[in-house]
Amino acid sequence: xxxxxxxxxxxxxxxxxxxxxxxxxxxxxxxxxxxxxxxxxxxxxxxxxxxxxxxxxxxxxxxxxxxxxxxxxxxxxxxxxxxxxxxxxxxxxxxxxxxxxxxxxxxxxxxxxxxxxxxxxxxxxxxxxxxxxxxxxxxxxxxxxxxxxxxxxxxxxxxxxxxxxxxxxxxxxxxxxxxxxxxxxxxxxxxxxxxxxxxxxxxxxxxxxxxxxxxxxxxxxxxxxxxxxxxxxxxxxxxxxxxxxxxxxxxxxxxxxxxxxxxxxxxxxxxxxxxxxxxxxxxxxxxxxxxxxxxxxxxxxxxxxxxxxxxxxxxxxxxxxxxxxxxxxxxxxxxxxxxx
Amino acid sequence: xxxxxxxxxxxxxxxxxxxxxxxxxxxxxxxxxxxxxxxxxxxxxxxxxxxxxxxxxxxxxxxxxxxxxxxxxxxxxxxxxxxxxxxxxxxxxxxxxxxxxxxxxxxxxxxxxxxxxxxxxxxxxxxxxxxxxxxxxxxxxxxxxxxxxxxxxxxxxxxxxxxxxxxxxxxxxxxxxxxxxxxxxxxxxxxxxxxxxxxxxxxxxxxxxxxxxxxxxxxxxxxxxxxxxxxxxxxxxxxxxxxxxxxxxxxxxxxxxxxxxxxxxxxxxxxxxxxxxxxxxxxxxxxxxxxx
Numbered sequence: 001x002x003x004x005x006x007x008x009x010x011x012x013x014x015x016x017x018x019x020x021x022x023x024x025x026x027x028x029x030x031x032x033x034x035x036x037x038x039x040x041x042x043x044x045x046x047x048x049x050x051x052x053x054x055x056x057x058x059x060x061x062x063x064x065x066x067x068x069x070x071x072x073x074x075x076x077x078x079x080x081x082x083x084x085x086x087x088x089x090x091x092x093x094x095x096x097x098x099x100x101x102x103x104x105x106x107x108x109x110x111x112x113x114x115x116x117x118x119x120x121x122x123x124x125x126x127x128x129x130x131x132x133x134x135x136x137x138x139x140x141x142x143x144x145x146x147x148x149x150x151x152x153x154x155x156x157x158x159x160x161x162x163x164x165x166x167x168x169x170x171x172x173x174x175x176x177x178x179x180x181x182x183x184x185x186x187x188x189x190x191x192x193x194x195x196x197x198x199x200x201x202x203x204x205x206x207x208x209x210x211x212x213x214x215x216x217x218x219x220x221x222x223x224x225x226x227x228x229x230x231x232x233x234x235x236x237x238x239x240x241x242x243x244x245x246x247x248x249x250x251x252x253x254x255x256x257x258x259x260x261x262x263x264x265x266x267x268x269x270x271x272x273x274x275x276x277x278x279x280x281x282x283x284x285x286x287x288x289x290x291x292x293x294x295x296x297x298x299x300x301x302x303x304x305x306x307x308x309x310x311x312x313x314x315x316x317x318x319x320x321x322x323x324x325x326x327x328x329x330x331x332x333x334x335x336x337x338x339x340x
Numbered sequence: 341x342x343x344x345x346x347x348x349x350x351x352x353x354x355x356x357x358x359x360x361x362x363x364x365x366x367x368x369x370x371x372x373x374x375x376x377x378x379x380x381x382x383x384x385x386x387x388x389x390x391x392x393x394x395x396x397x398x399x400x401x402x403x404x405x406x407x408x409x410x411x412x413x414x415x416x417x418x419x420x421x422x423x424x425x426x427x428x429x430x431x432x433x434x435x436x437x438x439x440x441x442x443x444x445x446x447x448x449x450x451x452x453x454x455x456x457x458x459x460x461x462x463x464x465x466x467x468x469x470x471x472x473x474x475x476x477x478x479x480x481x482x483x484x485x486x487x488x489x490x491x492x493x494x495x496x497x498x499x500x501x502x503x504x505x506x507x508x509x510x511x512x513x514x515x516x517x518x519x520x521x522x523x524x525x526x527x528x529x530x531x532x533x534x535x536x537x538x539x540x541x542x543x544x545x546x547x548x549x550x551x552x553x554x555x556x557x558x559x560x561x562x563x564x565x566x567x568x569x570x571x572x573x574x575x576x577x578x579x580x581x582x583x584x585x586x587x588x589x590x591x592x593x594x595x596x597x598x599x600x601x602x603x604x605x606x607x608x609x610x611x612x613x614x615x616x617x618x619x620x621x622x623x624x625x626x627x628x629x630x631x632x
Contacts (some may be wrong), residue, residue: 138607270436303447310440318429
């Protein structure tokens with residue numbers, strides 16, 4: 001759509017049932033926030049805990065999405081960054097007696113640096129080769145955490161048990177409710193930041209690199225720097241999720257961060273929709289709840305049921321939940337002028 | 341020096357396993373252009389079929405042949421039923437389909453044959469071939485079979501019309517279609533062949549690692565590693581890569597003190613990343629050149 005200066009008419013606005021798309025989006029956002037605020041007061045503690053975990057996974061998937069969806073770099077090793085974040089939080093709380101709130105920025109910084117440094121050699125690798133390199137990282141991390149060199153800090157195979165925090169300032173919340181609230185606050189902040197990031201100048205640079213690296217560098221984008229930075233930011237998100245996860249579960253052990261976790265994050269990314277920020281929430285809930293649903297269908301064949309559900313999801317929405325929403329809204333949408 | 345030679349031999353023996361798997365990985369990469377994460381589980385399932393046939397009293401080689409035929413057919417069916425419908429979906433969705441396939445096959449094998457460890461017979465016997473316990477007759481037979489498969493594949497791709505058609509379909513689907521090659525069926529054929537090679541790999545590996553539903557997970561990792569080191573476009577490179585991963589793993593475990601047994605895998609993978617940083621398309625792979 002081109003608007004010339006002489007065109008004095010109202011701009012074209014996409015509407016569904018006469019209501020502009022932006023209103024629909026804001027309404028959906030508002031409903032989402034209200035639901036999030038109501039959950040801790042109407043649900044049992046166990047479900048609150050599960051939803052907390054789902055949101056934590058969603059943050060981790062958001063990190064992966066920044067890397068894959070917006071920068072076009074493939075990773076099967078995000079469980080490693082999750083593990084580093086979780087261990088940073090656990091070691092700080094257990095060995096140094098530092099308050100849990102302060103572990104999040106620390107985990108963020110540690111993971112950013114780790115991700116940035118890992119991103120430097122990974123620059124030379126593309127596609128399957130990058131997948132293999134990150135995959136190697138995911139395989140290596142549990143073994144490294146168990147290694148005798150760092151056992152003093154990581155607690156070896158046994159891992160570290162930490163204490164679940166209670167609500168501060170005498171708020172009338174139990175620890176599950178407080179953790180939920182804390183996670184939601186962190187998550188909202190992280191989502192707002194991610195949204196702003198991808199809409200900024202930097203975000204456009206990332207997307208340009210994804211779509212056409214050569215053209216991007218011809219436009220003056222420092223491809224190597226931005227790719228490594230994206231790795232860092234992506235690791236930061238996943239690391240903060242890891243720290244939150246450690247606080248919520250109040251336990252870390254090497255075998256919680258195996259390749260299975262990396263695969264779970266990846267599945268969440270694709271199911272939610274690659275390159276969609278709200279989609280990561282769908283991904284987080286899918287990763288947490290669908291394996292449980294599969295188990296309740298059949299204990300012996302839980303894996304097979306999970307696989308079939310996964311296949312059906314891919315058949316029905318090959319571009320993820322975000323792609324499905326986009327498809328439906330593009331069917332419903334009408335182009336019209338508001339001013340008439 | 342003697343220790344060094346022993347470690348190389350032992351590395352070759354384990355490397356034979358990885359080379360088998362790497363060959364299957366490269367085969368399917370040639371046919372469909374990405375890594376198949378369900379490859380290991382497909383091989384495992386085939387091996388269970390062979391085990392079942394042997395349990396029913398068929399002689400080893402009959403079961404061997406029948407398993408290859410069944411696996412080939414199953415590979416074609418999987419492509420037609422599971423992957424055909426998502427043909428136009430983005431690549432990442434394909435990877436999720438592979439993960440789904442992996443979960444289904446793993447869980448189904450556990451359900452049908454349960455998770456107890458089963459021993460699988462070797463056609464070559466279990467005695468020592470070279471030295472004491474360094475390389476058994478089975479290891480030597482396995483290496484021989486891998487090399488034989490490699491030669492057969494080379495002949496197939498270089499000197500048969502259908503091999504040429506398969507290469508054309510993978511290299512440039514549109515042009516191949518215009519030249520009258522049925523690209524869809526070539527992909528299905530590639531799946532069938534990959535499943536058949538995987539089943540041979542599984543049947544050769546099973547006497548060493550024993551048969552159970554999770555037997556292939558770590559082997560597949562090494563297979564990928566071997567394939568990538570050798571170069572994903574080169575079956576010969578995959579075999580060399582598989583052997584070198586086996587040797588590197590053994591040498592690292594012996595000579596680097598911190599590594600020991602439990603860190604072997606990490607070190608092997610680090611070395612692989614180092615190789616890739618120097619030569620990103622693998623040792624024998626063609627560098628990918630795209631027109632802008």
